[in-house]
Amino acid sequence: MIAEKILSSEEIKEIQEVYKHFPVKSAACIEGLKIIQKNHRWVSDEAVKELAEILEMSPAAIDSVATYYSLIFRRPVGEHVVMVCNSVSCWIMGCEKITNSLKEKLAVDYGETTADDRFTLLTIPCLGTCDHAPAMIIGEDLHRDLTTDKLDDILNSYK
Numbered sequence: 001m002i003a004e005k006i007l008s009s010e011e012i013k014e015i016q017e018v019y020k021h022f023p024v025k026s027a028a029c030i031e032g033l034k035i036i037q038k039n040h041r042w043v044s045d046e047a048v049k050e051l052a053e054i055l056e057m058s059p060a061a062i063d064s065v066a067t068y069y070s071l072i073f074r075r076p077v078g079e080h081v082v083m084v085c086n087s088v089s090c091w092i093m094g095c096e097k098i099t100n101s102l103k104e105k106l107a108v109d110y111g112e113t114t115a116d117d118r119f120t121l122l123t124i125p126c127l128g129t130c131d132h133a134p135a136m137i138i139g140e141d142l143h144r145d146l147t148t149d150k151l152d153d154i155l156n157s158y159k
Contacts, residue, residue, distance in 0.1 A: 006046045007054075011039055015054055025055045029065050033072050042073040070124065078113040078120040080158045082106075083137050086123045089130035098134050099123075101148040105155065118158070 007015075014035050019028035032055060036047045043066055045059075052059040066072045073081070084090075084099050099110075099121075106114050106121060113120040129135045132144035143154055 005050065006040070006044060007036065007050045008039070011035055012054060015051070019055065026057050026061070029055060029057065029062060030069065030072075033062070033066050033069075037072060041079070042076050076113070078117050080118060080138050081120045081122060083122045083124040083127075085125075085127040085129075085133070085135045085137075087126040087130065087133075090127075090134040093133035095134040095146075097148055098136065098146050098151070101151055105151060119155070 015028065015032045018031045018035070019025045022028050029051075032051045033043055036043050036051065040047065048062045048066065049059045051057075052062045055062070063074075066074055082102065084095055084102065086095055086099075102121060103109055106119050108114055108119070108121050110121055110123060124137065127135045127137055127142065129142065129144050134146045135142065135144045136146060137143070138154070138158060143150075
């Protein structure tokens with residue numbers, strides 16, 4: 001029985017195009033993982049195996065890179081990943097109130113995805129915007145100077 005491929009021919013071509021810009025195929029590992037995640041929201045074991053074949057690496061080597069980087073998701077996530085900064089600055093400025101409010105509004109805890117598969121709630125150690133704490137990022141959108149009053153409008157903007 002032949003296993004169904006995870007990566008589309010377009011994804012494979014995109015990965016092949018990327019590794020042309022590196023001295024060795026394996027140097028494109030992170031970019032390959034990002035391409036997979038962009039199209040699938042996360043990186044499955046099967047996708048790791050396929051990427052390993054393309055880049056002539058072992059699946060274990062790919063997995064070690066994928067699990068090192070906190071922005072590569074090795075488990076399914078929702079359509080929008082909400083990452084709340086929990087650095088010292090954000091903590092001092094009230095990120096705990098923000099996270100408690102998010103947990104209540106979304107009815108999830110850290111690492112969980114909403115029942116409608118819309119949001120996954122995670123923490124991130126620093127977003128580099130300490131002068132505008134507390135902060136969170138949803139996808140590529142940075143939200144700063146957060147208050148609990150702003151959360152409904154922010155969440156509702158992600159349909």
